[in-house]
Amino acid sequence: MTHFGKWPEVPLRAMSSEAVSASLADAGVSAADVEVAFFANSLGGLLVGQEALRGEVCLHDAGIFGIPIVNVENACAGGATALWSAVRAVRSGEFRVALAVGAEKMFVGDTQRTLAALQTAADVATTQGQGLQFVALYAMRLQQRLDAGLLTKEHLALVTRKGKANGVENEYAQFRTAMTDAEILGGRVIAGPLTLPMVSGISDGAAAVVVIGRPSGSSGVCVTASVLSSGSVDGLGETVVGTTIRRAYLEAGVGPEDLDVAEVHDAVSPAELFRYEELGLCGTGEAGALLESGATAVGGRIPVNPSGGLTARGHPVAATGLAQIAELTWQLTGRAGRRQVDGCRVALAQNSGGWIDGDTGAGSVHILQNRSGE
Amino acid sequence: MARVRLVDGQARLLGGRCSQCGHATVPRRNACPSCHGETVGEVELGPTGSVISSVELYVPTAGVEAPYWVGLVKLSEGPTLFTRLAGAAGPGSAVELVVEPETDSYWFAASQAGVETASS
Numbered sequence: 001m002t003h004f005g006k007w008p009e010v011p012l013r014a015m016s017s018e019a020v021s022a023s024l025a026d027a028g029v030s031a032a033d034v035e036v037a038f039f040a041n042s043l044g045g046l047l048v049g050q051e052a053l054r055g056e057v058c059l060h061d062a063g064i065f066g067i068p069i070v071n072v073e074n075a076c077a078g079g080a081t082a083l084w085s086a087v088r089a090v091r092s093g094e095f096r097v098a099l100a101v102g103a104e105k106m107f108v109g110d111t112q113r114t115l116a117a118l119q120t121a122a123d124v125a126t127t128q129g130q131g132l133q134f135v136a137l138y139a140m141r142l143q144q145r146l147d148a149g150l151l152t153k154e155h156l157a158l159v160t161r162k163g164k165a166n167g168v169e170n171e172y173a174q175f176r177t178a179m180t181d182a183e184i185l186g187g188r189v190i191a192g193p194l195t196l197p198m199v200s201g202i203s204d205g206a207a208a209v210v211v212i213g214r215p216s217g218s219s220g221v222c223v224t225a226s227v228l229s230s231g232s233v234d235g236l237g238e239t240v241v242g243t244t245i246r247r248a249y250l251e252a253g254v255g256p257e258d259l260d261v262a263e264v265h266d267a268v269s270p271a272e273l274f275r276y277e278e279l280g281l282c283g284t285g286e287a288g289a290l291l292e293s294g295a296t297a298v299g300g301r302i303p304v305n306p307s308g309g310l311t312a313r314g315h316p317v318a319a320t321g322l323a324q325i326a327e328l329t330w331q332l333t334g335r336a337g338r339r340q341v342d343g344c345r346v347a348l349a350q351n352s353g354g355w356i357d358g359d360t361g362a363g364s365v366h367i368l369q370n371r372s373g374e
Numbered sequence: 375m376a377r378v379r380l381v382d383g384q385a386r387l388l389g390g391r392c393s394q395c396g397h398a399t400v401p402r403r404n405a406c407p408s409c410h411g412e413t414v415g416e417v418e419l420g421p422t423g424s425v426i427s428s429v430e431l432y433v434p435t436a437g438v439e440a441p442y443w444v445g446l447v448k449l450s451e452g453p454t455l456f457t458r459l460a461g462a463a464g465p466g467s468a469v470e471l472v473v474e475p476e477t478d479s480y481w482f483a484a485s486q487a488g489v490e491t492a493s494s
Contacts, residue, residue: 112436116435116436119436125401126400126401126455129437129438129479130444130456131435131438131442132433135431136431136456137456139431140427140428140445143427143429190431190433234397234454236407358454
């Protein structure tokens with residue numbers, strides 16, 4: 001992956017190339033070995049004007065051509081959706097080496113234009129003119145927990161402080177400055193209980209993952225679950241986050257007690273607290289206590305977002321799901337530097353995006369396991 | 375595709391209702407998300423609803439000056455909408471739809487006598 005950040009001079013294709021080159025080198029394959037590629041990008045049409053053929057344009061620049069290139073769009077879950085597609089291409093037996101790429105260019109010199117583009121990750125026929133939806137939905141859900149006494153503002157500060165501290169140790173992170181609770185809670189108010197340090201900002205970046213078919217039983221980082229779903233409608237049925245987590249545990253044959261590390265989608269940092277309960281790391285209403293116990297910090301029982309999460313690493317939307325996979329691959333192979341989780345063998349990535357009809361628009365969960373030494 | 379309408383001075387939202395199970399949605403869906411029935415008729419919904427949750431936003435966005443209130447409002451007929459609110463209205467508050475057909479826009483305001491519709 002690239003160092004996420006504000007890179008106004010770096011075009012989408014250059015970020016894509018950098019991420020692709022790094023992932024190919026890490027996998028020990030060349031561009032000529034790649035047999036199929038899935039390219040995720042959400043906002044390129046609106047923000048850089050490349051509406052059609054984004055994958056071909058960006059990947060030809062990286063030396064990937066003459067193979068099937070599939071363009072993927074699934075809002076903030078685009079990266080995981082590209083991986084889900086690559087996993088299926090390899091599982092089918094038709095391709096041995098598949099490439100998943102997520103890239104986003106969000107700094108285009110006009111914040112309002114970027115915010116307006118982000119607002120299209122919804123049914124625009126119903127949300128047009130209704131204001132900023134995503135931050136409001138998170139703020140309302142958190143306010144309900146605060147009102148019910150299940151969370152306190154100190155929990156919101158603590159989970160944010162944890163993420164910022166992890167980001168300090170992540171050389172790929174956009175924001176690498178530790179913050180105090182006073183600075184977090186005293187930040188500019190964005191919506192209800194959410195302040196500026198708690199919300200993911202605008203970011204440029206790309207990430208890429210190579211998926212290679214190997215005989216079963218071989219060692220290395222294996223994808224043991226790959227789940228994608230669209231959301232429910234009008235509250236009918238299970239939420240997309242719940243569905244994807246449940247099905248991923250089933251597919252991998254593991255449960256929350258088996259996880260060594262998790263990267264979760266925290267578009268606002270306190271959303272990490274919702275994920276604790278959804279992942280089954282604690283019971284309903286116990287997220288605050290789990291956080292306070294230190295279990296989810298690096299060095300704890302089940303570190304969550306050792307990368308810093310979306311608000312510290314940065315959230316170039318279609319790149320996020322693959323940045324999670326990059327982080328977990330480094331964690332599983334002992335290459336995460338000062339944020340390394342010891343004894344890391346089972347890792348979970350949860351990525352979601354958009355909002356339609358009362359639920360997240362799209363969601364995905366992948367479970368990775370290091371099978372070396374088994 | 376218009377979203378709103380004024381009917382005899384009363385604000386209405388355009389939605390759909392399944393002829394099979396009665397489930398109502400905004401906007402109308404061709405297939406009912408509840409029973410998968412495919413005979414969904416057009417229906418006018420509102421103007422009354424109640425606030426499920428609400429929040430004040432401090433970031434302006436296209437055509438909306440900050441600060442402003444938004445919320446989730448459950449219409450009397452069932453569907454829940456993410457919508458702008460005319461002002462603070464906490465959970466459980468009764469609210470009423472306000473429409474502006476010229477701009478196809480809508481929001482909800484606290485229910486009170488004399489506040490039914492607004493037009494510019």
